[in-house]
Amino acid sequence: MILNITAVFLCIAILVMAVIAVIHKKLVIAIIASGVVSLFASIIFLLLAAPDVAMTEAAIGSGLTTIIFFYVLNKIRKESNG
Amino acid sequence: MDNIAIKLLFTLLGLFIVLNWGLIQAGIMNKIVARVGKRIGMPVYQPYFNLIKLYSKRTSITHGVMFYLGPLFRLSGGVGMFLFMPLIFGSEYWSNFSFAGDVVLILYFQFFGMLGMALGAGEGGHPYSAIGVSRGLSQWTTIELPLTLAIISIAIQYHSLSFTDIVAAQQGGITHWTMWTNPLATAAGMLAFLGTMGHSPFDLVKAPNEIPIGPPTEYHSTFLGVLRTNAAILHVVESVLFMNLFFGGATSWFELILKTFLIYFWSVFVGVVFPRFRIEQSVSWFLKVPLILGILAIIFI
Amino acid sequence: MVAPIYIITIPLGIAFLIGVLGKSNKNIGGMFMLIALACMSFVSAQWFISFMTSTQSPVYIYTAGFKPPFSINLLMGLNEAFFTLIINIATLLGAIYLYNNLKKQGTNAMSVFLGFAMALNVMVMTRDIFNLYVFLEIASVATAGLIILEQGLKSTSAGFKYMIATGIISSILLIGIIFAYNYSGTLNIDGLIEANIGILKGGAIAIFLILIAIVLELKPFPANGWALDVYQGADSGIGAMISAASASASLYVLYKLFAIAGESWYPVIAVLGIITFIASNLFGLKQTNSKRLLGYSSIGQIGLLITVLGLSPYLGDKFEFIAVTLLISHYLAKAILFWISGIVKAENIKNWSNLRKKPLLVALFGTAVFLLLGFPPFPSFFGKWELVMQLANSGQFAWMTAILVGSFFEGIYLFRWFGYTLKLDNKELPEYKMKLNKIIPPAIFGVAAYILGYYSGTFVDAAKGLDYIPLLFIAFIALINFLPAWVKNSISLTGVILYIAVIFPEFDGDLLRQIFAAIFLGGAVLALFAGFYSKGKRSGFHVVTLAMFAGLAMLLKADNLLEIFYAWELMTIGSYFLLIRGKKSMPHGYSYMMFSLGGSYALIFGFALAFVSFGNLDLQSLSGITIYPTLAYSLMLLGFMTKTASFGLHIWLPGAHGEAVVDIHFMASAILLKAGVFGIILVLLGMGTEASYAKYILYTLGWIGAISALIGNIAASFQESAKRLLAWSSIGQLGYIVFGLALMSHLGWMAGIFYTATHFLYKGVLFLTIGGIALKLGTPYMYRMGGLIKKMPFSFIAVLIAIITLSGIPPLVGFAGKWLFYNAIISQGLYFQGIVVLFSGIVAFLYLFRLIYSVFLGQLKDEHRNVKELPLCLLIPIYILIIAIMIISARPDFILKPIGNYLLAYFPSGALNWNGTMASTGLGYWDGYWVMIIVGVMFTLLFGWLLILNSKSKKVKQFNMVYAGEKPFRPETTHMSYNMFSGYNKALGFFMMPGVTGFWNWMSDILHDTANYFRRIYSGNGQSYAIHIIAYIIIIYLIVF
């Protein structure tokens, strides 16, 4: 029963984060939000009894994607004022 | 037509008669026109003198082969039409070589002379001759139209294109003539006749006082003589054509001479009354009244 | 037989290996790549051959050693072998083409290319739907990578738009797959087919998502903005790969997944395809960028293939043949076109005239254009024919019209483009050199097109009768194109004479074909003989002339509708190339092609109706068409009348013939127009007169003939250029013939056929002489000529005789035609049409006089003082024709009697009855022989008389014109040929307003404006393309559910 309640909370959190990621003006906030989204997604995967997928999502989704985003963002901001 | 030789003799005889009658007729008509204008006019035998004068000229110049052949084409056009025209209905000897062709042949033979004159004048090199020829041709095309319409309506009426049948169908009194049975066609035909004769309303091409503009600009001496002989023959043959088509043909020489005189007189009569047309006027005139008459002729056979 | 799995493992292994080689030794990497691609092609070729020859059954390949539902399996059947083969060959040749680009980018790019090739193969072979998704994703990633092979803003933005679009499409596919799995429980395609989840609402939507994703992959109309940018942005070599290889792979995937969808999907797919086909071809009209135009055309062709897939229930067993031929033609043509655009690198289609610097490229470009449009020697001709026939068979006339209209649009912009290439000048365009690896792939595909064309011909049973000897002879002549003109001329002349000897006996029974054979092939000999006048190489001329004459000969030999259509199209190609040779002939050649293209489509529609109503293709099917007979017959007549340039369809003739060189002018007018007449004869024989609709059609045909006769002759008399004058006069004469045939009576047909023969004779004389003179003097304008009688007496006599015949003056043969017409009109009762025809006959006299006066008579110009007589090689054919005219004039019954007997079979009543040389009908009589003799004798007598009278007239110099008014001093002032019949023009001028040209220009303007208005949809913004994709899915969803 508690499982369902936590799931509901998680889902509301992930939706809020997704909206922030998409709507927010500042890019940095958006990228962090998308990282958090994929983090919550890996937790949901755990709840759905899919450990493999949770690990992948965590490692690749929140880890590497966010890093790549920051690298690219960093470079673009450097180039625009450089 | 037991043998060609006799036929040839009679045709030559017929040609001689027609030539003389043509010259006399021209003389008479000039006399009448003069009288209408209160002038004495030149004597009736004046055309003979013209011919003799022209043929007796010693010098003549030529601008090339085609110039030389021009009048020849013209004359052979006139004589050719005569050869294929049956003069006297019913008589074996006076139907010349009409066994070789029918109305269509005569209709298209008229072009033979036209072509010759055009090419000869062209060769002459003088610009005015070319102007004259182009005027003559444009006028001629529109003259042909009502004539063709009339001939087609006659062909429909008599179900035949050969002269002998048409004339045969018109025998037996005035009421059988085409003039009576098919007045519209006759009207169209006779209006076209005005054009073919080249008298006053449509004589811009060969008008006497416009010699420098007309096609025979450069022609002189024997060439002009040949042209004048052809003119005489052509007028008679044209009127014989119209006689056969519309006025019941001729059963004897006297009837032929009388009818051709009256037909020819019709064109002179109109010529005296009306002034000369310009080319555009004559072309558009022919496309108005005669054309409508021709069309009606076909519709109401 | 090598296991098909190697098709996948070899490229993968080598792709990984090349990575190791690193940047240093790129050549070795390149070599490895080519070897890998070669092995792949070898394996698929081996399988394909074994499938085609032996009865090899399809082979399932189980990965991971387990049966299908539990693991992924690949299938290697006939279809898979075929598709993998064409993909591997395309990628192999593409790799050779792109070798330098790939080498420049290093080994990474090579492994990406190998990945691309492998992914396409697996897409074709896999039977597992998720596996299909993965490899579809690989293919799109690899394509995205290859697009940016040529670094640049254009390619990067195109690549990004591609990424967005394929990203959305593949996610939708993934959703569809997942829900399909959820409902059916299996990921295997065969399992999905059995599970038939279509009955469930959700399942049906899952299938909808899968299929719509695959359709989107094939760039359907509203949602393909991104695809066009890719074609424009990417390097041409990559464009070739996308349009040839990946398009065929996705097409096969759609075909494969279709089994899941079930029946209700066929109409939907067909509608999507036809919208894409027509819309993209329509937009192509306004396109000037060459690569983007190729993009439009390839999307259009894919649309056509989708439509064919959608219509497969109507196409019965012929479906595979049609799909394969159309696919092969698209595949070969697009690859060639993209590769050529890669070599010539001209952005705007106008400066593709740069192509002419390398004749091989022009030949390839021509092959690709004709291959795309379905012209004879190529497979698409048979494909399109079978498509139309099968569609007609199942009554789908709306679909037929849509397909034909779409391919007509395609014809418009392709031929305009081809016209630019052939005619626009290319002096200042940049020089380019043709590297070997860039020219081999298109060359191979060009040759393959011809071979496959022949091969696909063997499948169509109606095409068995086609003999390919003339085509081989033409190929041989094409090879020796470098020899001087006279060598080629003599070879082709002997070839034609031999061919006449071979095929003439075939027609001995059938007089009609004998006359036409005499005109076509006799004309060919005369034209080729006249061809000796030209010095220099005249490259390409002989190939094209022989193609035209081969087409004409085949037209006569044809005994079924396919062969007629084959011959007709072949003749159109040949004549197009002939007409386009003139200096300023590009617009006219283009309008000629448009009319003949429209005409041939009308023709194929009519043939389809005939085929359906009769059941088989032989000539009897033309008689008694039961389905929409009026439409069928009028379409067929329209098709044939485009060639006889009758009223309304005549605007191409004056320009095209006006610009043609002398012997081409002769061929085009005297011979080519007769092909149309032969066609009309066939149709009218089939139609007969008793049917209700027949009367109506014949009446309109009669009026068309009459009006074109009138228009032709009146217009001719106002022309300034001699060649245009003759062109207009041919329109007039053809109007005569069409009118004669429309009378459908014994005399009418006698007149028509007699006119066709005599027209060939005297018009031949006119074309050769006037053409020769125009060539000698360098100008076709009559007011610059004059007085040539002194310099060219022989040509004057020839033209004089031709004029006398044409105007129908008695002694010569023209009069016979006029006389026949007179009798036919009166006996048939069509008086008013008759009057118009006879009047136009008289009007003909005007322009004939103008022609002979302004060319030969009048004053000789100063600059023409030293002009010599026409070359002998022109005079001989002219005098052969003159002699023929004289013989027929003397004894017209040599021709009239056989024609009479022949026509008795079709029109028993109203025949000419002969006694001796006198022909007589119900109305009048006429004796050609006696008329000739009488006129001859009279003429000589009078001539003798005139000579006696006037033997001493002496010749005078040019300006000695004393007998009339003032004396002109310069030749120009004495030449009155400019605006000659001005009086006549004022009276009848109103009649000559260019109404018809205005009409056709108005039509093409509408087409171009709609194209310009609608193509605004591609706004260039990647995001709006994504919106189009989503909107497209929703619209289709709403329609389907």
Place this chain on the structure above:
Amino acid sequence: MVRKFLIFILIASFSVIFINLYQNFKGQDKLNDLSTYYAENEPQELGAQNLVTSIVVTYRGFDTLGEVTILFLAASIIGFFLKIKESDKQKKRDLRKTSEILETASKILVPLIFLLGVYVFANGHLTPGGGFQGGAIMASGMVLLLLANPEKNVKHSLFSGIESISGFTYVILGLLGIYFAYGFLDNRVLPLGQFGNIFSAGLIPLIYTFIGLKVGSELTNIVGNLKETQKETE
């Protein structure tokens, strides 16, 4: 503004499609026959504890092969796409000195991360995880190293070497499947071994290690490429 509204309508109607999709979606109460087959005889056939890994590596091994090629293609595309022109290489960039904590922490953490990565893809067939996850962890370890000392650069030749060799051996292992076992990518080349210990389930661990190495080096390559271009502009 109109454009936003239009997009909103589009998305609303798009959601209509999905609602219908869910319409007759009913929660599953038992496994469908495909997964029941896997559950029942996977231990006998492949002998791997982790069902997902067995599906990923053997049953649907072909997908994973495709999967690896995608990453390989992505890496090589980014490789030649963001190629650094020789001219820009020399430009030095003003380095912000990395913080002290990052430097020391990375010295301790990086080996641990590598160890975790190796553990994850070593016994992918026993515990959850496998090649992809292990590779990703290794890559994040490498990234941490790069962050720690920014002036050092990724040795591309080394990593692309590892990547290619592991890819190539993966394909060879697949081919071995044909010769020694029943089909391409079949894992019964090696004995299945005792269920549950490290050296069981035939080829799966071997394949997964190679996939792990490959994914790890590819991702480092990608990050390295992105990082290097950064240098290009300074």
Place this chain on the structure above:
Amino acid sequence: MEYISLITGFIMLMIGLWGILSQKNIIKIIIGFTIFDTAINIIIISIGYISGRTAPILDKAVPVKDAVTKIVDPIPQALVLTSIVISLGVTALMLAYALKLHKYKNTLEINKFKDLKW
């Protein structure tokens, strides 16, 4: 449980789509794509979930013989593994494109790159 995650997945799908279609900035579009892909992964996994069952690992907790009644459907999980890595590859490529596009026109507005049109 799966119903909740299905609905969240569906809503996230819509948000992702909104991000792709409405945002002007290219990076935002790519973020939209990542969210779109994660949403799809959630949906896939929630389809395979059977309530009250554990992960498909046959270790001590799940003895081999009664695995059929204890484990969740493993196949969607295998598919998601592949699709996550695919989305990583695609996102990396898109970012590389964004980098290059920025280099050319020094802006990230999607509607600035309109030179290929009509």
